[in-house]
Amino acid sequence: MGLDFSVVPKFLDIILLGVLWTIGITAGAAILSFFGGIFFAVIALYTHWIIRLPFRLFEWLFMGTPLLLQLFLIYFGLVQVGIDLPAFVAGVIGLGLHFAVYNSELIQTAIVAVDRGQMEAARTLGLSRGQALRKVVVPQAVRDVIPPIGNNMIALLKDSALVSVIGVSELTLSAQRAIGRTYRPFEFYVVAAAFYYVINLGMEWVLRRIERRIQAAR
Amino acid sequence: MTDEKPFLDIRNAKKSYGKLEVLKDISLRVNRGQIVAIIGPSGSGKSTLLRAINDLDPLTAGEVWLEDVQINKKLPHRQYEKHINQVRQNIGMVFQHFNLFPHLSVRENVTLAPKMLKGLSDDEAEELAREQLEKVGMIDRIDYYPSRLSGGQKQRVAIARALAMKPKVMLFDEATSALDPELVEEVNLVMKKLAEEHMTMVIVTHEMGFAESVCDRVLFMDQGVVVEEGPPEKIFRNPDNERTQNFLRKHLANANR
Numbered sequence: 392m393g394l395d396f397s398v399v400p401k402f403l404d405i406i407l408l409g410v411l412w413t414i415g416i417t418a419g420a421a422i423l424s425f426f427g428g429i430f431f432a433v434i435a436l437y438t439h440w441i442i443r444l445p446f447r448l449f450e451w452l453f454m455g456t457p458l459l460l461q462l463f464l465i466y467f468g469l470v471q472v473g474i475d476l477p478a479f480v481a482g483v484i485g486l487g488l489h490f491a492v493y494n495s496e497l498i499q500t501a502i503v504a505v506d507r508g509q510m511e512a513a514r515t516l517g518l519s520r521g522q523a524l525r526k527v528v529v530p531q532a533v534r535d536v537i538p539p540i541g542n543n544m545i546a547l548l549k550d551s552a553l554v555s556v557i558g559v560s561e562l563t564l565s566a567q568r569a570i571g572r573t574y575r576p577f578e579f580y581v582v583a584a585a586f587y588y589v590i591n592l593g594m595e596w597v598l599r600r601i602e603r604r605i606q607a608a609r
Numbered sequence: 610m611t612d613e614k615p616f617l618d619i620r621n622a623k624k625s626y627g628k629l630e631v632l633k634d635i636s637l638r639v640n641r642g643q644i645v646a647i648i649g650p651s652g653s654g655k656s657t658l659l660r661a662i663n664d665l666d667p668l669t670a671g672e673v674w675l676e677d678v679q680i681n682k683k684l685p686h687r688q689y690e691k692h693i694n695q696v697r698q699n700i701g702m703v704f705q706h707f708n709l710f711p712h713l714s715v716r717e718n719v720t721l722a723p724k725m726l727k728g729l730s731d732d733e734a735e736e737l738a739r740e741q742l743e744k745v746g747m748i749d750r751i752d753y754y755p756s757r758l759s760g761g762q763k764q765r766v767a768i769a770r771a772l773a774m775k776p777k778v779m780l781f782d783e784a785t786s787a788l789d790p791e792l793v794e795e796v797n798l799v800m801k802k803l804a805e806e807h808m809t810m811v812i813v814t815h816e817m818g819f820a821e822s823v824c825d826r827v828l829f830m831d832q833g834v835v836v837e838e839g840p841p842e843k844i845f846r847n848p849d850n851e852r853t854q855n856f857l858r859k860h861l862a863n864a865n866r
């Protein structure tokens with residue numbers, strides 16, 4: 392049996408819907424991972440150990456266990472304690488927190504590397520420590536790690552396929568559904584791969600624009 | 610003018626890092642509008658004393674007063690933070706390495722604190738930025754980012770940033786030491802202008818000529834004590850203390866090398 396891509400157009404609506412879900416999941420999780428990363432970094436560096444401890448455990452959980460397990464835990468496990476999240480939300484939270492922990496590591500290193508004189512200058516003007524962090528130290532740290540955070544975002548896009556296991560009809564699951572109806576795995580996986588590639592290009596384009604804007608402001 | 614009650618008053622300041630005594634019972638009174646220079650060899654405690662004034666390096670013992678407010682009051686943490694943030698708005702500080710905010714434009718560097726702390730509107734902040742940058746001769750660089758400025762220009766912006774909070778006192782910690790020689794004068798000129806406007810200033814410096822020309826009083830510090838103080842003509846031309854004489858002689862020799 393040869394290859395036959397003529398079956399694809401009939402299922403294009405399903406595939407395109409999958410593309411939208413993938414973009415939605417990725418965008419949601421990317422935003423969560425970015426701000427979550429900043430939040431965790433500040434917690435890790437600037438709070439009392441009693442506050443820090445639960446975050447450490449949390450960090451260990453998200454760095455030391457498979458993402459797949461984390462998604463199962465959030466989607467199926469939390470139901471038992473009365474938290475019944477829609478699959479999409481569970482997916483965004485799982486992916487977002489998972490990458491937030493990785494971003495947090497990057498941001499922590501960058502915050503520590505910001506010259507001590509920056510905090511001092513801000514404090515000297517009368518800013519509180521929180522204000523100085525928010526307006527002076529953290530923005531500089533984040534700028535310094537935009538490229539590696541961008542790499543994490545690309546990884547996040549690829550890992551978003553895992554969310555299919557909790558039933559979010561994103562691109563991979565959509566392809567599988569089409570395959571279930573047509574028994575044409577090669578064609579639909581290739582189509583899905585092509586769409587991932589295009590989304591990837593789009594993300595890289597956005598990231599490059601952000602980097603260029605930051606470069607301009609130096 | 611010198612008989613007023615002191616504006617800035619440092620009483621019996623002591624500071625130790627572990628066993629190392631960096632400040633050994635220093636008192637310093639500065640009247641409103643007075644300009645005091647602190648000179649002395651490296652490691653004598655000049656920066657530590659200056660940074661104690663706005664409590665960046667808290668004293669181990671002693672008191673610092675600005676008008677009728679004790680700056681280094683002992684307070685519970687939260688209250689202290691509120692107090693010190695308020696106090697620091699009145700004390701401008703200029704650092705050797707400028708410490709401009711590199712992610713902000715010149716305009717934003719100057720307006721950040723006034724906007725956040727005094728609730729200035731965009732228009733008010735713009736006017737303030739222009740006024741201060743005009744004063745330091747940097748108005749034509751208002752849209753630049755710090756990385757595109759020379760050292761002298763950076764320092765002038767840093768001075769404008771401090772002045773934008775309308776401080777009562779300005780502290781300078783070797784404001785020109787990191788500059789190429791040809792850029793020193795432009796910063797000195799700005800400081801002279803402030804002197805003419807009767808800004809109260811405490812200036813740590815290695816530039817004896819500048820100190821002599823703008824200051825009302827000079828303190829010579831060595832090993833954590835004020836060895837000698839007096840009017841600049843006295844300290845620079847005719848110091849009593851042998852350590853002062855040695856320091857100035859060495860310094861002159863270095864400067865002429």
Ligand SMILES: Nc1ncnc2c1ncn2[C@@H]1O[C@H](COP(=O)(O)OP(=O)(O)OP(=O)(O)O)[C@@H](O)[C@H]1O
Nearest residue numbers: 626629631649650651652653654655656657658783
């Ligand atoms: N954080 C610190 N921990 C330990 N020792 C310190 C610290 N800061 C300063 N010192 C010491 O305190 C002494 C005084 O330092 P300070 O910076 O006040 O000197 P300075 O007169 O400003 O010198 P310079 O002309 O080199 O700037 C020095 O011996 C220095 O090593």
Ligand SMILES: [Mg+2]
Nearest residue numbers: 655656657782
């Ligand atoms: Mg010093």
